[in-house]
Amino acid sequence: xxxxxxxxxxxxxxxxxxxxxxxxxxxxxxxxxxxxxxxxxxxxxxxxxxxxxxxxxxxxxxxxxxxxxxxxxxxxxxxxxxxxxxxxxxxxxxxxxxxxxxxxxxxxxxxxxxxxxxxxxxxxxxxxxxxxxxxxxxxxxxxxxxxxxxxxxxxxxxxxxxxxxxxxxxxxxxxxxxxxxxxxxxxxxxxxxxxxxxxxxxxxxxxxxxxxxxxxxxxxxxxxxxxxxxxxxxxxxxxxxxxxxxxxxxxxxxxxxxxxxxxxxxxxxxxxxxxxxxxxxxxxxxxxxxxxxxxxxxxxxxxxxxxxxxxxxxxxxxxxx
Numbered sequence: 458x459x460x461x462x463x464x465x466x467x468x469x470x471x472x473x474x475x476x477x478x479x480x481x482x483x484x485x486x487x488x489x490x491x492x493x494x495x496x497x498x499x500x501x502x503x504x505x506x507x508x509x510x511x512x513x514x515x516x517x518x519x520x521x522x523x524x525x526x527x528x529x530x531x532x533x534x535x536x537x538x539x540x541x542x543x544x545x546x547x548x549x550x551x552x553x554x555x556x557x558x559x560x561x562x563x564x565x566x567x568x569x570x571x572x573x574x575x576x577x578x579x580x581x582x583x584x585x586x587x588x589x590x591x592x593x594x595x596x597x598x599x600x601x602x603x604x605x606x607x608x609x610x611x612x613x614x615x616x617x618x619x620x621x622x623x624x625x626x627x628x629x630x631x632x633x634x635x636x637x638x639x640x641x642x643x644x645x646x647x648x649x650x651x652x653x654x655x656x657x658x659x660x661x662x663x664x665x666x667x668x669x670x671x672x673x674x675x676x677x678x679x680x681x682x683x684x685x686x687x688x689x690x691x692x693x694x695x696x697x698x699x700x701x702x703x704x705x706x707x708x709x710x711x712x713x714x715x716x717x718x719x720x721x722x723x724x725x726x727x728x729x730x731x732x733x734x735x736x737x738x739x740x741x742x743x744x745x746x747x748x749x750x751x752x753x754x755x756x757x758x759x760x761x762x763x764x765x766x767x768x769x770x771x772x773x774x775x776x777x778x
Contacts, residue, residue, distance in 0.1 A: 495530055497775045498542040508534050535776070541603065543768050548602040555601045563597045607757075611764055615756045617749055625748050626738055633736050633744065638696050640732035641708065642689040644681065647724040664725035668718045671727070694734065704728065 496503040511534050564576075573579040580590045626633065646664050648657055667685055682688040697705065707719040708728050716729045736744045 493777070495777050496535060496539060497773075497777075498539055499546055499773050501542055501546070503535065503538055503542065505530065507538060511538060539769075539774060540765055541599070543765070543772050544603045544606060545599055547768065548606040551606065553602040553605050555598045555605075559601065560594065560598055563601065564594065567593070567597075607761060611761050612753065612757045615753055615760065617752050617756075621752055622738055622745060622748050625752060626744070636696065637733065637735045638694040639709070639730055640694050640734070641692045642729045642731055643692050644687050644689060644727040645724055646687070646727075660725060661720075664718055664727060668716055668727050671716055671729070689729075692728075694732075 492504050492506045494502045495505050495508060505528070508531055509528060512531055564579075568574075568576065568579045571579055571582050573582055576590065583589055583593060644667065646660050646667075648660055652660070663685075667681055667687065670684060671679055671681060680688065697709070699705075700708075701721055701723075703721050704719055704726060707717050708730060711717060711730045713730050713733055716727065719726045719728060734740060738745050738748070
């Protein structure tokens with residue numbers, strides 16, 4: 458990747474001569490702003506316009522706002538472009554390939570994001586922003602190549618132990634307790650606005666009779682249909698916010714097996730808690746997958762930073778004054 462001093466000695470004057478004649482006209486003024494080389498990465502040049510485009514100041518149509526003088530160089534943006542150059546050079550050196558179907562799938566996602574109906578409409582949308590389908594395809598291809606490179610060289614080499622998963626879960630137990638789910642069985646004795654007050658009283662008395670009977674039974678799963686013309690209906694596992702506010706308030710802190718009578722606008726609810734479940738590594742595979750991804754991403758970011766520093770040390774990088 459490193460260029461010899463002899464080659465650099467020949468190329469730099471040529472590049473500088475080219476950029477002397479490189480300029481961008483503004484859309485509303487006659488003034489011109491001379492482009493210039495701001496850095497060279499392994500003989501590949503980065504120009505001021507490259508940086509301005511990354512900042513969104515310059516589009517392929519011209520400046521989105523007309524500066525009075527040549528804009529100051531954004532060192533942070535330049536640093537990101539240098540990193541991208543290094544990674545893309547390495548990806549190409551390793552012959553990274555992007556299948557056409559993968560590239561097209563990514564473009565289809567962008568078509569959907571733009572709200573466009575097809576490629577033609579997307580091209581028109583991009584044109585209005587000073588962009589093109591060709592430029593978009595190249596940008597997507599570059600990003601996929603870099604992602605594949607990082608996956609092979611960094612992400613795939615990361616190991617995560619069970620003890621790391623356990624430690625993360627313990628440190629964030631409060632977050633998972635907030636995601637607790639309960640399983641409940643439910644009997645509804647409905648009320649309507651048209652029912653007379655006397656009938657409402659009878660429904661309430663029946664609800665109280667049923668719940669008192671249930672509480673006297675030796676099994677929490679007693680079937681009221683053996684004595685009353687009602688039966689349990691399984692609500693399944695529910696999380697906070699799934700139920701009506703008055704129901705949730707009345708049942709959420711109940712212990713497994715406990716029964717409560719709740720009045721809502723729908724009628725009288727007899728609710729029994731049959732199970733409580735806090736998402737954990739043991740009972741919810743999604744929790745393990747989620748924690749694994751969080752830890753993997755943190756490790757990837759840390760190792761990627763160190764790896765990039767190594768690549769920069771090996772590369773020939775010249776930043777112009």
